[in-house]
Amino acid sequence: MAKLQVAIDLLTTEEALALAAKVAPYVDIIELGTPLIKNMGSTVITAMKQAHPDKLIFADLKTADAGELEADIAFKAGADLVTVLGAAGNATIIGAVKAAKAHGKGVVVDTIGYPDRVKRAQEVIGLGVEFVELHAGLDEQWTAGYSIQVLIDEAARAGVPVSVAGGVNLDNVTSVIRAGAKVAVAGAAIYGAEDPAKAAKALREAIDAT
Numbered sequence: 001m002a003k004l005q006v007a008i009d010l011l012t013t014e015e016a017l018a019l020a021a022k023v024a025p026y027v028d029i030i031e032l033g034t035p036l037i038k039n040m041g042s043t044v045i046t047a048m049k050q051a052h053p054d055k056l057i058f059a060d061l062k063t064a065d066a067g068e069l070e071a072d073i074a075f076k077a078g079a080d081l082v083t084v085l086g087a088a089g090n091a092t093i094i095g096a097v098k099a100a101k102a103h104g105k106g107v108v109v110d111t112i113g114y115p116d117r118v119k120r121a122q123e124v125i126g127l128g129v130e131f132v133e134l135h136a137g138l139d140e141q142w143t144a145g146y147s148i149q150v151l152i153d154e155a156a157r158a159g160v161p162v163s164v165a166g167g168v169n170l171d172n173v174t175s176v177i178r179a180g181a182k183v184a185v186a187g188a189a190i191y192g193a194e195d196p197a198k199a200a201k202a203l204r205e206a207i208d209a210t
Helices: 013-026 034-040 043-051 067-077 090-103 117-127 149-158 173-178 196-208
Strands: 003-008 029-032 056-063 081-085 106-110 131-135 162-165 183-186
Touching: 003 013, 003 162, 003 196, 013 029, 013 034, 013 043, 013 196, 029 043, 034 043, 034 056, 043 056, 043 067, 056 067, 056 106, 067 081, 067 090, 081 090, 090 106, 090 117, 106 117, 117 131, 117 149, 131 149, 131 183, 149 162, 149 173, 173 183, 173 196, 183 196
Parallel strands: 003 029, 003 183, 029 056, 056 081, 081 106, 106 131, 131 162, 162 183
Antiparallel strands: none
């Protein structure tokens, strides 16, 4: 069964906890966005795990170096999954995976900014990561002519376990899952909605019906 991940791109622990409380019944993975972690530090990871021990807590570190060290910090704080950039060297990914194994947790490679996301996904899956995130970041999404269809097409031909992040919403989530994504990542479609719980519930139902 495909999973729903909420990406929390808010800036304080208080705001993040308030949003998570509303949407937790409908999501499998709670992602703490990079700006949130940079602003609040690893304490936000601990606070979220304590509030939602039954959910997978995803720390979007976007690690570029010192993979084992940074992953270890997040895992000790309560993270279940951490991200390493696909643009990082294999040694960095391998280091993070080493820390994950020590804690019984997992690593996700984030392909944001990588010129050939599918090629990198196929390269890194053998390093022991849980899955690869085919990710168009906020700046890319705001570029004229951007379409999530690019990520949907990539998911369909990746041939390895992937998630899709980059404008997932109720209009396209069915296509994302049908393309083979094991996780659909929704950010603004949930936290930007007038009723985040209702938005998350609708996404959950769409995924479960696919």
